Amino acid sequence: MPKAVRYDGFGGIDVLRVEEVERPVPGDGQVLVRVKAAGINPGEAMIRTGALAQVFPSTFPSGQGSDLAGVVEEVGAGADGFSPGDEVIGFSDKRASQAELVLVEAGDLTRKPAKVSWEVAGSLHVVGTTAWAAVRAVHPEKGETVVVSGAAGGVGSLAVQLARRTGATVIGLAGESNHEWLTSHGVIPVAYGEGVEDRIRATAPGGVDAFIDTFGSGYVELALALGVPAERINTIADFAAAEKYGVKTDGSFAAGPGAKVLAELAGLIADGHLDVPIAKVYPLAQVREAYTELERRHTRGKIVLRP
Incomplete structure (x- = not known):
């Protein structure tokens, strides 16, 4: 059996x-x-x-x-x-x-x-369709800067790569042990923790246009403090903050037909464009x-x- x-x-x-x-x-x-x-x-x-x-x-x-x-x-x-x-x-x-x-x-x-x-x-499926929807929700464009929290996690590690494919500059918040991996994927690593707002401002002197939160724990408030408009903030982890501030919560269910998105993501992986x-x-x-x-x-x- x-x-x-x-x-x-x-x-x-x-x-x-x-x-x-x-x-x-x-x-x-x-x-x-x-x-x-x-x-x-x-x-x-x-x-x-x-x-x-x-x-x-x-x-x-x-x-x-x-x-x-x-x-x-x-x-x-x-x-x-x-x-x-x-x-x-x-x-x-x-x-x-x-x-x-x-x-x-x-x-x-x-x-x-x-x-x-x-x-x-x-x-x-879950991380792929969630990252897909989260990036689409904040619609980064070439020349813009987007920050991703939990940038080396299951969803974050795909979100940073999909955001980079739009031509945007991507800042990934992660621990030091993951900085080399982020850099190798074209992402600018920034350490999380005390002082993170100042580190982001120093890394992005022109400001931050969009923010994807995959971790929770105050990142929605951080995004707002950085001047990111609510409609360009997406969290998959802090639904209380989303309700309070009116930011987006697009995740797997917002990605559209799951098998279709899976096929596209699998194609990117097979072609070496997504890790x-x-x-x-x-x-x-x-x-x-x-x-x-x-x-x-x-x-x-x-x-x-x-x-």
């Missing part, structure tokens, strides 16, 4: 377990995917603790995860365009991707380019260890499970 991550109620990392489940059977328009890699995300941890219960109600036992990449195992009626053996990238809206076998709607899949690794493909850093890979059985690492919030790039 296939294995999957499950938990029976809200709680900490210790509620997570991996257990045998019934083999899924694809229904109309569905594809059964044997998962090769499944990324993990901070939002999943928040759902598991119950912090987002008002927005994302849970029923138990619950599965976990959205991102996935794998090989088509079986195709249901009406799931045109896919055949057993196809390598695919996709996502599940059923909190189910952290498993050996996952049912996916055919419209939520796209083909995996051969040059894209399983680890990168399996961790692309998705992989921080660490864990076997499915070590899901607790993976989330322990994630929740430290000091990871460059993505943490991935390999069933």
